[in-house]
Amino acid sequence: MIENDIFRALADPTRRTIFEKLAAGGMNASALRAGMEISQPAMSQHLSVLRSAKLVREERRGRFVNYEVDPEGLALIAQWLAKYRAYWPARIEALKVLLKDMDQ
Amino acid sequence: MIENDIFRALADPTRRTIFEKLAAGGMNASALRAGMEISQPAMSQHLSVLRSAKLVREERRGRFVNYEVDPEGLALIAQWLAKYRAYWPARIEALKVLLKDMDQ
């Protein structure tokens, strides 16, 4: 189940940090490690988990692999969230921002 | 960090099932167990995790405890998601539904 993969991937703070970094712009695994105190295999394993969850996608560039945010994972979270829209508070600021931005 | 609590709470499929049941209407812990093959302590522990994540809130009613969805947790997910709105695909059906429902 992909939904399970997504939430389990985001349950780890290191992976959320990686995702956040990629959201600011795609880069390769080595660049991601900069300033993060994480070993190369650990980074590779985290990226693998994020990839399985459709939160990140890769693109080979010679001997580098460029990683970037995969919108599919985010869309799946939005779908999950939409199921519970009946419970969203009426006037949360974040949702208003969200609304404004999505409505063209 | 509450954000961490939320994603870790949702990483467990049993807890997502519990949350989904509560989204269909508040009920007590025993009622939640119906048709779920889960022990009483396990249910209690799951509810405790969901409560810490602000995904669920409780309300004592005599010797029963009624549980219901806490909108705060959902709002926090929406806020997290909103940070990455630049990556949302333009025309995902779920987002259109979301939009329509939020826009009064």
Next chain:
DNA sequence: CAGACACATAAGCATGGACTTATGCGATTC
């Protein structure tokens, strides 16, 4: 008030997951 009931908490166990070190593999460079 004694028992049953709804639920929480404690403690122990077993599995999962995040890390490590070591090694493999394809691409580039000299």
Next chain:
DNA sequence: GAATCGCATAAGTCCATGCTTATGTGTCTG
């Protein structure tokens, strides 16, 4: 083509986590 580089994978270790059984706490009922 040998060495290096960027990354993936393997295997082992350690801790977190979800379960269990046992027991505690508060509430209702006969």
